[in-house]
Amino acid sequence: MAKVAFIGLGNMGGPMATNLVKAGHAVKVFDLSAPACEQLAAVGASIASSAAEAASGVDYVISMLPAGKHVAGLYLGDEGLLQQLDKSTTVLDCSTIDAATAREVGEAAREAGIGFMDAPVSGGVAAAAAGTLAFMCGGEAETFPKAKAILSDMGKNIFHAGPAGAGQVAKGCNNMLLAIHMIGTCEALEMGARNGLDPKVLSEIMLASSGRNWSLEVYNPYPGVMEKAPASNDYKPGFMVDLMVKDLGLALDIAEHSDVDNRMGQLARALYSEHQSAGNGQLDFSSILRKLQG
């Protein structure tokens, strides 16, 4: 069993760290929020008084923070963790952040002789609690087996996407595609409904035809078609519009820096941003159907 420092115990980090404790690892935790730390202490983790204290003498440092600036603040600079860690420590940043910061931290870790992977996740709070997250890792191939060994206690599909930053690029590609096919699915269902089709029947037809996609298969956005989908529960998340807008911003940043024609992605971001500005940020992202319904 490994010694692990876990930094960032929010909606995602809390249940992920809990799963590591349950798997038998010795977990030291740190978060700026004392109640978040206490929740983990209640399941058997030990609380550190700083990130540096948590990270001393561990096999792994795992972070789950809001954005790139928090990750850069934790690892980089003279006071950053990379200057303080034992060379044998492996650093895994599971936050969803910009690819440029992930590459910068990866490069600084390489210079410091420390194994690093960006390892953003797919799957929300429920998957974090169930230990069924997917991890998309970016970093050196030789670090991947050690990363996979611990990530397997928090998820079920663990991929090596490429060098540092590649995990964030994979996540950006996936979430841009998710936004586009969710909006397309809503448009198709609404068009069918306005022409007298039952959305449930139309969903069955498209599921057996070439329009089949994940939104139709497990997350139908039309209320009443799928009992357990957020659409049938007043669009309670699920995956919030606020987070989709954040992820689309990161994806478009990647597209801009690689000179990709991604007009569909840009339109998806514009639609989701308008939906967010209209006060729907806390709803599930499948609520974009309501915007299309006007």
Ligand code: NAD
């Ligand atoms: P959250 O806001 O619930 O948690 C973030 C935690 O980080 C907070 O507890 C905060 O106190 C702590 N924190 C911030 N700065 C810190 C610092 N310097 N040191 C220690 N702790 C610090 O966010 P979340 O929903 O858990 O999301 C975390 C990351 O996971 C984000 O990058 C998000 O985009 C990504 N993500 C979230 C979901 C989801 O459904 N919530 C799904 C996939 C990916």
